Amino acid sequence: MKLIVGLGNPGEKYSQTRHNIGWLFIDYLSKIYGIDVEKNKCDSLVGETKVNGEKIILAKPLTFMNLSGNAVVKLKKWYKVDNKDILIIFDDIDIPFGTFRYREKGSGGSHNGMKNIVQMLSTEEISRLRIGLGGLKHEKQDMADFVLQKFKKDELKNLEDIFFEASKKVEEFIEKE
DSSP states (O other), X not given: OEEEEEOOOOSXXXXXXXXXXXXXXXXXXXXXXXXXXXXXXXXXXXXXXXXXXXXXXXXXXXXXXXXXXXXXXXXXXXXXXXXXXXXXXEEETTSOTTOEEEESSOOOTTOHHHHHHHHHHTOSOOEEEEEEOOOGGGSOOOHHHHHTSBOOHHHHHHHHHHHHHHHHHHHHHHHOO
């Protein structure tokens, strides 16, 4: 069984914002796998399916970004998932827009949602897929203001291509033992 969690903030105010790229990616995956991610469970919206015989849970925590660890802990306990079978997807301002990075462990870095997950699970041994927002280092803008802005139309168009490429990493994660 694999638990794939996309980080974001609930509410219309946050939809289509850069900080909700994890939720947007879960929406993309839900279309690929033909499932709805609408069931309210463990402080998250969840959907379940099977991919090549492997049970897959897609989740979008409803706890707000900085408390994402609360929902992830509940999901882990409910589904009895090992840490090695959890993948967290979130935004990263330190990598360029249009790119992504996959790692199987590491700190939460500058991302408060991932920091909270690492703290709540008491481990850095959690796989993560960071999707780049970039640009902040070149702008004189507050980080919170930047990540809470809605995507520009041209950026939204590019997300489909980025998500297509990033979904290949998700497939690799699902297939690994």
